[in-house]
Amino acid sequence: MKAIINVSLKAGVLDSQGKAVHHALDSLHFSGVEDVRVGKQIVMQLSHTDEAKAREEVTQMCEDLLANTVIEDYEIELVK
């Protein structure tokens, strides 16, 4: 099973990188961009076959290490 984890800054926490990318897109004349958020994606291959167990373990990984929940949110997607 594969786990795809998206980590991004919480809503309300200023995303300076997103702002810089937005600014760069503006200067390239991509005028339809309303907001840009930059995050990171972590992809891992798991030996688990039980989805609930896998989700529980990956959630713990996010809480302990992969995200800093003071400033970041995370989303977990499991793919068989």
Added chain:
Amino acid sequence: MKVTILQFPGTNCEYDTQHAFEKLGASTEILWHKSEDVPSDTDLLVVAGGFSYGDYLRSGAIAKFSPVMKAVSTYAAQGGKILGICNGFQVLTEAGLLPGALKRNEHLHFISKHHHLKVQNNDNDFLKELNSGDVVNIPIAHHDGNYYIDQDGLKDLKTNNQILLTYCDINGNELNPNGSVESIAGVCNKEKTVFGLMPHPERAMEAILGSDDGVKMLEGFLKA
């Protein structure tokens, strides 16, 4: 007075820190991150600046799982005094020993220069040799020094006098180099035993090198 200085792979301010404290008369020991104990005669534990584990994922995120960090948590729980400088501050927030987090600087640049700081609270061991409102000149050198804390956390910091230092200009007027909430440069825990700051007092020990304002800061720990 015994100062123990932590060393991770990538730490690069441990010898400056050692020099600074020895100049002030303390004895020092550099402690490699694989150690599972904090020396029992430690009066102050310093998490020195630099980098740790390449700062992969987030600054300080991997370092918090070093073998030595368990001992550091126990030492902190027993009321032991800790000072985290720069990367050390990042490690202490990641480890949950200090509130808040350090984000990428608002304008995304690495900043390396002297900056003025204003003393906000001196009712603690670190800054007791200074007065509230004093302005000191201390070097900063960081990429991830943008201090963030939510509104509830900020209220707690203020209620408990946990804000140590804020960035300012030479006259003490607020001047924010990196986007930190309320220009915060350093904080302590509620018990006033764990201290963290982005600026480097250990690099401000000689007037001939630009500033010796770090002396009064570090001296606070050495004077009863």
